[in-house]
Amino acid sequence: MATQLAYRMGRNAGRAWRGLDRRAMNALAATGLPAGISKTLLWGIKLIVLGAALYVAFWLALVGFIIVVAIWGWWNAAPNWMQEEPEWRDGFEGFGLYNYDGVRIDYCNSDNYCCNDD
Numbered sequence: 001m002a003t004q005l006a007y008r009m010g011r012n013a014g015r016a017w018r019g020l021d022r023r024a025m026n027a028l029a030a031t032g033l034p035a036g037i038s039k040t041l042l043w044g045i046k047l048i049v050l051g052a053a054l055y056v057a058f059w060l061a062l063v064g065f066i067i068v069v070a071i072w073g074w075w076n077a078a079p080n081w082m083q084e085e086p087e088w089r090d091g092f093e094g095f096g097l098y099n100y101d102g103v104r105i106d107y108c109n110s111d112n113y114c115c116n117d118d
Helices: 002-030 035-076
Strands: 087-091 094-098
Touching: 002 035
Parallel strands: none
Antiparallel strands: 087 094
16 A cells, blocks of 8 residues: 555656746747756756755765764763762772772772871
8 A cells, every 4th residue: 555655656756856847948938948957957957956966965964973972972981970889899900999890999009108007
């Protein structure tokens, strides 16, 4: 059913386009323009309309792409309440404060006095 509807709509749109094309050719012929010049003029108008449609489609696609990228970035940007807090635990580098990636963030060495080694 949907295929028949789409087929009929396309056929009717094509007939309407041909009818407009013929009426435009007849109107140009009525002004006394030779057939070759009127065909060239109509092709030029069609190309201008096609260029304008592609221009509008490009900008709509670009705006849509920017909106999608902005929503994706907003969605993937984890707010502070969603990020896991660092926790004290045993890890690959011994007991210490580790972030959500498993990287130790409280390094203690001889120059840094963060450890309580009494």
